[in-house]
Amino acid sequence: MPVAEELAKKQRQISIAEFFERNKQILGFDSLTRALITCVKEAVDNALDACEEAGILPEIKVEIEEYGDEYKVSVEDNGPGIVKSQIPHVFGRLLYGSRFHSLKQSRGQQGIGISAAVLYSQLTTGKPTVITSKIGEGFPAHRIELIIDTKKNLPRIIKEEMVHWEKKSGTKIELFVRGKYVKNRKQSVYEYLRSTAIVNPHTSIVFIEPDGNEIIFERVVDELPEQPKEIKPHLHGIELGTLLKMCKDTKAKKLTTFLANEFSSVSINKAREIAKIAGLENKNPNEIGLEEAKKLIESFKKVKMMAPPTDCLSPIGEIYIKKGLRKETMMLSPEFISTDTRQPSVFSGTPFMVETGIVYGGNLPKDERVEILRFANRVPLLYQEGGCVITEVIKDIDWRRYGLEQKGGRGIPYGPAIILVHVASVNIPFTSESKEAIAHIDEIKKEIKLSLQQCARKMKSHLSKKEKKEKVKNKFLLISKILPEIARKSAEMVGKPVPSIDSIISQIMNIVWIEDEITEKNGMLESRIRIINYKDSSQNFILYAEIPDKEKVAEVSPEPAEMKKKVIKWRVSIKPSEKIEYCFKLNKDSYDFEENNLYISGINPVNVVGAEKWEGEG
């Protein structure tokens, strides 16, 4: 055997273990704590992707057990299962996966994840990984113990058997790792799972900690997110290497057909224009070399092109983010949650979109930095917060305008709030291969900023409303409790009857007072609006109450003057010191109905507390 071949063999022998050693950080195994999180994360990401692709609502069980300085990690899903012959390839081979070259919004984009966890397990404990999988009712479950042959980068099966598994279908991975289990920290398995549950409200996760403590993250949405579509690459933003590979692989014989067929948003006319500019008309794409490919890329820049289609993205959705946040912050009983989903946008030919949410108040700590939850394609980002574009945008916004504290109007704000940002894209631009921070790309920055500002405005409007209510509450306390007591006590002391204070009350208040309340009753949201006339004359005006949708309104009383799609309209006629109550009920599925928005017309707004001036028509 020639020496060179001998060497090449050796090179390959050391390559995989060394590759892992060199890239520990990139792969997410650089500390004992992080290694444990990464193992869980890779397995859970895989499980979620598998379930969703098969259209199954994910039910995932994660268990971590402690054995001295080793931990056993088990992750089990109810997905479609994996056929027996494929199991070794999925778990026992680095860089094996179906998604490596596809342009599609998905959790894993590298196909390196789960096998890296298997390798880490084997390198730190010497133990094989156990996979159990079943592909459906009537099929047997296969249990396979395997290791990775680091010399050949091939799986080696240690033991395989058929076992009985109650489950209809699913996959379970069990591996032993050296690691460290931590609690009450942002970077922990618990936080990773909690964050995952927030942005995957269609998932249920059961988590058993090493001490036996069981935590359940319940499903709140019984509907799978829409499956993201695969799209062809766009000419803007394609890399030279990818282009060369595509040229080589294509079956098209003409450059123009190649461009028109294998890229998105390229018409045949556009393709001709490009080929002409590049001077490569009638060229066979298979014959395109490095220099020609460079020319091609230059010519891509010179033509105007349609943006890529953006229907390939699968956002979580405003309401679902709200549901996820609400469920996971329930024990903090926050007073307000606002969310926003932007329209898809494009950077360098790559579609992306931004979603945000803000949780405010309740038992969230008042004088600490706000909590930031970052997500890329529904995967929580736990590390490298400082280097991420999301953090940068948050620091750039002047949060003082929206009711949070921030020294000098810059930096991470302080206050009882959680800020969530999700970036979805067919190709998330990470700052490095470790995929923990999103790169600083202007288009993404702009979208995050606009979205956060939208959420923040809603929060601010809530806070102003609250402040106003507080003032009104004080006045109400004054006239309903304190003033009558002053009257009673002074009468007692002078030994005379208690005087009537009605006219003094209207002098002090001199307004029409509107208060409202939303309660949940028998699966309905009930909104009650109470109007009290504290003016000394009768008042006639129109009251408008905003509703999410006419269809969702179950009951209105008294009979409204008019009901439009988004608003209920009442004619109010009220005598001095009279009280009138208005009420409507909504089907409970209206989670986006946080607060009443009340408006009035036909009366001077300065005489009314608790409703704004109606700016709409009619």
Add this chain to the structure above:
Amino acid sequence: MSTLNESALNELKKIAEKIYKDLENSRVPSLELPARTKTNIIFDERYRVWKYGSQFIKRSATSLPSAYMLLRTMYMIDFIRQMIEQNKTSTLRELYYISEGWKNAKFESQDESDKLAEDLEIMTKKLREDFKLRPEEDGARVIGNIVIEEITRGGEKRRIHCQDDVGDSGYSIPYNVEKEKLRFVETSADKVIAVETGGMFDRLVENRFDEKSNSILVHLKGQPARSTRRFIKRLNEELNLPVIVFTDGDPWSYRIYASVAYGAIKTAHISEYLATPSAQFLGVTPSDILNYELPSDELNKEDISALKSELKDPRFQDEFWINEIKLQLEIKKKAEQQALAKYGLDYVTDVYLPEKMVEMGYEV
């Protein structure tokens, strides 16, 4: 019920009547009282003390905090009425705790209830002692050649010689020092020296300075209690004894002097009753710090802003004070009375005080 208490009660009832009348006539109930701030004190030529000026604040039930104050006023008046009728007294602290049972009218802190008791004094032109309210603080100490006659708890008259009949800690001033409780029988002393700190008071006592200088020594205990100031005022008025004030050399001590001599801002409604306008400041002055080369500390931020505020305080608008305060701001130093110990324990009584008193025109 004493006539004093009865007339106080009548005045208090007038407040309740005012509120009732407002309500009866459909007016938003309110009370007026002088603004108790530095900008609202004026010099009363007749009594030569600082009193409240003509700025008034109005407590009207249109705002929640004011309405609370009106309600508390009603409750406090009613409570005082009960005490007067049952011939009981309570401390200001007890009053605060009693208010716990007043539901909406309860106080958030004792500061609030103390202040309202003072407000009632201002509105009725009576003393809180007439309302059967007494302060928590025990009176300060006195040593000197004076005989005092006090009515004891048992109702007997007892004569006390404030050198022979008392221990080293001296005679303790009771909270009520009015004539019906306390009378000066005789004295051979020719002046009163009021001393800020306990350490210096004990030093003067140990060095028998009361005998050597023929003085009555009074311990102020920091910012002096009303009874201490009233006691000094009576010594000055009834026995014609000049009063000398001896304190630390810092802005807070100058305020102690000012409250003895001119009246405090908080109690400006009874200044003519508490203040001794002829009281003189002996030291420690900023000039003393330089002249006697006293050990000193740097002024801190609060000291400096207190001095600056004193430059604007109407009570300090004379040449002596303006010069001394400006000097202190320049040297940025302050000194304690006890810094005089630098030259030995007897220095203060053998050298410093005699020298300073001669400077002030006393024979030593």
